[in-house]
Amino acid sequence: MIALQYKFVYNFTNHDKRDNNYSNDDNDAFAEHSLGVIFSFGAPIDADGDGVSDKLDKCPNTTAGAAVDAIGCPLDSDGDGVPDYLDKCPNTPKGVAVDAAGCPIDTDGDGVADYLDKCPDTPAGVKVDASGCALDSDGDGVPDNVDKCPDTTKGVAVDVDGCPLDRDGDGVPDYMDKCPDVKGIAANKGCPEVKAETKKIFAQALQGIQFESGKDVIKKSSFSILNQVVKVMKENPSYNLEINGHTDSQGSAVKNIELSQKRADAVKTYLSKSGVDASRLTSKGFGQTVPVADNATAAGRAKNRRVEFKVNF
8 A cells, every 4th residue: 555644743942942943033843745655565463354444343243244334343234222233133123122033022023023013911821913912703802812612603692611601501402592581491492491380281272272163262261261361471581382273174175274363363362352462462363274083974074173382483
């Protein structure tokens, strides 16, 4: 290396004998100019070989091959404190805490960095969603890892175990239970099984409810059995009663449909007037279409002329 050097020095002396110019004044001042050429042999020392000479290198022991800045220190592009050559996550957002490898810290080890994790304390091994929270496949608010009923129908209210609510504890969940406050059976949609005595009353009613011939006028002899039906309905508020009227095959099929409907309606009216809420009662006439016996005999026709009761829930 070749360099040109110029030097200017100004001197002031309080003793005239210090220069070669004597005067009457003991004090004197003079200037010196010098011009020189400097030759340097050999390159500046760079012990770590990073391209920055030791006298300028603020990080003189940089690992070989590491990219450095102007002062010889390893580059840290994302400013996370971990140099690029060691940083396994070189694009970490500014200000995010990182580990020794330069990657965002993930305290619960669920694969979602703390700065993105909305559930930073997820138990080990639990599967999580993109926000770091435990998966909830059925969306019932109970995470899969504690959900004992992980396939609950969407929108169904659940308990702390993620299972559909069953407040009467009959094994039929509330959303399917027609009688959610009374223990029942699955066959009756969660409502109680129809009692044996009720079934007996309904069986008696098949032939016990009589009408005047060809009319929808209930005979007084039928009031006793109808009053028993009223009692059953009042004692079992979960019951809804379907009243079906039937005739034999005598006469016009069309008229038999009309007659059976009127007779079913007459029974409905009697029950309603006796205190059973009309909203719990439905009536329908089937005429001669659903026989239970042979219409060729008097005994068979008598059985076919009937009123049937069916409990619904």
